[in-house]
Amino acid sequence: MIEQKVMDPQQLFFEAERQEVFITGSEIVKEAVKRANVDIAISYPITPQSESMHLVGDLYAEGYVKEYFRGESEFAVMSEVIGAAMAGVRVFTATGGQGALRAFENFPNWSGSRLPLVCAFMTRGLNAPLSIQPDTLEMAFMLDTGMIILHAEAAQDIYDMLLKAFIIAEKTDVHIPVGVFMDGFFVTHTRDKVKITPAEFKLPPYEPYSSPIPVMDMENVPFRHMRDPFVMKSNFISYAAHASWQQEVLAAAERSRRYIQQYLGGLVEKENENADILIITSGTAVSQSQEAIAMAQQEGIDVGLVKIKCIRPFPTAEIQQLAANAKAIIVPEFNRVGWMCRELKSVIEDNTKVVGGPRVFGGMTMPPEMILDEIRRCTQ
């Protein structure tokens, strides 16, 4: 193994010197994992995720990751990481699109098993018809899996969110998985300037006995992973046991808010938030919105922007406050169902002012002019 010095997370995230590099999103995944003190990474190919896990494989060959292999399917890989995490090591994997849905049964199981897994999701369209193109539709399905869901806008977010995801996930009072989502191709396959910390420093190792449930290593009292005999019976006690376990998973996500605040500076970022027209969105739709806002400004239209970084837990209080005085809220999205729009409408009191769209999908880009058209309509 390559010798790296352990650095306190707070120091690594906020104080360590940073060097600017100009690399792709997939390469940034490698740089983050290189500094994350990952024990095991398990891979399975799917475009546009494959390259990032090739590069994590290189980290294994170079001695930065202790164990790495290719599993036989996404379903299998997402189960293989369960076994590894239950044995008390830090695990990383990645998938996207069809792969995420192929593996789907595992995700609520990860949360219910209280595993601090970190998975990168490089989003892509869902079949049919066959598509490998960027589309965030899969995120609609992931919202209620119990995972913490972060959405990166650009390469810098990928780097910071991935490293911080391990630390947030592994807090004893959280200890649930974190999905770091990034828009396939738009950020995974394009180069961007990113500020990264020196490769000689890594995060502290995972402490298995910080887990709120027993580690499956027979180094503590013999115990099933979950005491569910009563859960398998049909009586009130069994229902209550299951219900309280589910509530505890939700509560764990709630408790993550303060760590997301501490490490990511909040669940949202905002600029010019007192404008009459607000754009609220996540991922690369934020970048496109910034372009549109600059164009609108030239026409004398004042538009504010809210970037949602964390979708689960949802920034309900933040959004309610930000939306209170806006006259119109535009929600550009890279999917056909408009899941972000649904989320926003469910928490904003006067949701008639929420404009669903513009939306593009099937791999299409979103020209800022489309958003600008929506902005103009809102001024009429």
Place this chain on the structure above:
Amino acid sequence: MNKNLFKISPGYEEIMPAEYLDLINDGPYGKNYGVDDLGTFKELLEEHPLCAGCGLALSMRLILASLPNPEDTIIVGSTGCSALAFPQVAVQNIHSLFGNQNAVATGLKRALKLRFPDKIKDVVVVAGDGATVDIGLDMVMHSWFRKENITTIMLDNEAYANTGGQESGMSQEKAVLNMAPTGKKFPKIALPEVAQAAGCAYVGEVSPLQAKRLGKMVRNAILIAREIGPTYLQLYSPCPTNYKFKSNETMQKIKDRVKDGTFKVKEYITPEAEQFLAGIEEGKK
């Protein structure tokens, strides 16, 4: 396992459940017990909620009594009747999803090797026929192809018993079961042969009728999996509830199958594994 973790703090002996005390005072950890010792120690399975006469429950008791290293064994199970009994088993055990047991075991074993490079940690998969041969077959076979150091044990009751007696890949041809209303249309899947072709170093078929043999085969399978490669055992464990025979006829059912030639004890071992076992025997002398 550090057995000190398992001690009861002074003053609390009286309020601890009797079965827990029994496990501490007379449990099998570190004792190297086997099937012959049953009845003289506290078994790892505390009662069980399975049906009277359940062949699977008997197989489970025999497996658990034969673990060479119970204090450092982790069992990965799957959904099915056995999942109802496993919460009452006193070694750490995992129920994850239906069919993913060999994938979970793969990750578990590799992670335990990282954390405990100098210690034996046995990972044993114990799952039903539906979990092993149907829904989980790709993951079972890939764990064999990859030469994972895990033991896979199938509790073969020839049906999906917990869901009400549906046909499985291990049901016999022509068996009339739920979802096979006119009889099963294809033969019982030859998983032991598949296991050999897929690279298992040791493969066996046995039943609780041959209890001592079963115990020895479980032991062999686990010891070989540690050092040589994946191993597979198939335990014929008849189900009185779904095959509708009396609960005291389980053994007779196995005898009938032996008689009509549809079940027999089989063992396959690679030369390398055989040499390894011989080496262990040699060491004992």
